[in-house]
Amino acid sequence: MVHPLKAGYSVAWTSKISEIPQAEWDSLALPLATPFLEWEWLNNMETSGSAIARAGWLPNHLTVWHNQQLVAAAPLYLKSHSYGEFVFDHQWADLAGRLGIQYYPKLLGMSPFTPAEGYRFLIAPHLDEDEITGLMVNAIDHFCERNKISGAHFLYVDPQWRKVIERQGFTTWLHHSYIWENNGFQTFDDYLANFNANQRRNIKRERKAVEKASLRLVTLTGDEIPHPLFSRMYHFYENTCDKFGWWGSKYLTKRFFEQLHHNYKHRVLFVCAYSELDERMPVGMSFCLTKGDRLYGRYWGSSQEIDCLHFDACYYTPIEWAINNGIQIFDPGAGGRHKKRRGFPAKANHSVHRFYNPRLSQILRSYINEVNEMEQREIEAINQDLPFSEAPPTISL
Secondary structure: EEEOOOOOEEEEEEHHHHHHHHHHHHHOOOOOEEEEEOOHHHHHHHHHOOOOOOOOOOOEEEEEEEEOOEEEEEEEEEEEOOOOOOOOOOOHHHHHHHHHOOOEEEEEOOOOOOOOEEEEEEEOOOOOOOHHHHHHHHHHHHHHHHHHOEEEEEEEHHHHHHHHOOOOOOEEEEEEEOOOOOOOOOOHHHOOEEEEEEHHHHHHHHHHHHHHOEEEOOOOOOOOOOOHHHHHHHHHHHHHHHHOOHOOOOOOHHHHHHHHHHHHHEEEEEOOOOOOOOOOOOOOEEEEEEOOOOOEEEEEEEEOOOOOOOHHHHHHEEEEEHHHOOOOEEEEOOOOOOOHHHHHEEEEEEEEEOOOOOOOOOOOHHHHHHHHHHHHHHHHHHHHOOOOOOOOOOOOO
16 A cells, blocks of 8 residues: 655555565665665565565565655565574563563564674665655554554664664664774785784684695686585585574575575675585585675585584685675674684674664663663673784774
8 A cells, every 4th residue: 555645755565575676676775885685685585485474574665656766665574583683682572571562573674684784774865865764764653553563673774874763763772793804905814914823823724624624615606606506505504504403593495595596696605615526516615795895604504524614614715705806894694703713803783773662662762871881892802802913993882
């Protein structure tokens, strides 16, 4: 249903991104740094059966039209749980339960299963961003209140857009990711020189262990990638998820990976580990996406337990590729226990929230500053314990 607004404008909700013309959506999404809001990526999530109602991700995208032209959009999902988000709000859900408040469903803005900074409303550049954001927030507020939705939550938000959405009264929650930045590195040796002597030796030893296992790591992008490798990557992803049981987070289907070959391989980077004993198919792979000067690590897996292969396939070889291809920022994905020792300092990221229940809203606003201060101290503590020859600057709120 389309709702009339000021002259020439209307908003509409849709449960399928395929109902929105790809060219119009991508005219808003392609200029962004992130690849995860592009039509093909989001449509693959839906058509592959990965982000659908049965999985607890009901697409509920908001669009704004001016004289039948798409001028703004927000990828949104109605969630019946909090899995696949990597912003752990289970304590809020538990609190709501103890207060007798129904927490689910909630309205969520993010690229599904993708803990990478960059979410924002897609808005045509010639429009007033604050005005259109306000129009969209008003539509979201009415939708949530009418349908008794507990809250609206936008995760891993674009740093610049965060300022815009905060002006709409949303509350910010601080988190952290582990991000590699190219500090003028021209070679992999320049990257190594950033570390103290002990860690330089450790990284060289880890890469040497992969060589001693008679493995050759190859990077493939775009048309270089043969079709069977997408199915192979799914099996590695599936095995890695199964290995961790309940915490494995196997959200994506085989069809999702296979569809990428047809419509999204131009963004894909595979790191493939081939054995000298059989070079027909890799024994391990990592899966990254790249756009502009950004690289994003997503998934990995191997058919054998091979010492240090994970570190080389997920960190060292992608970093080497990044340096050789003008990448400035590499986000390797969720988690940090291994990453901080390999040149990925903690960096702040943010989610923004609005509860429609007055009690939850009051509690959030009363305690969020204390929560954020604790998180800021955690970021500082992590970055004071990095194996660099010189400590990196502290990244503040």
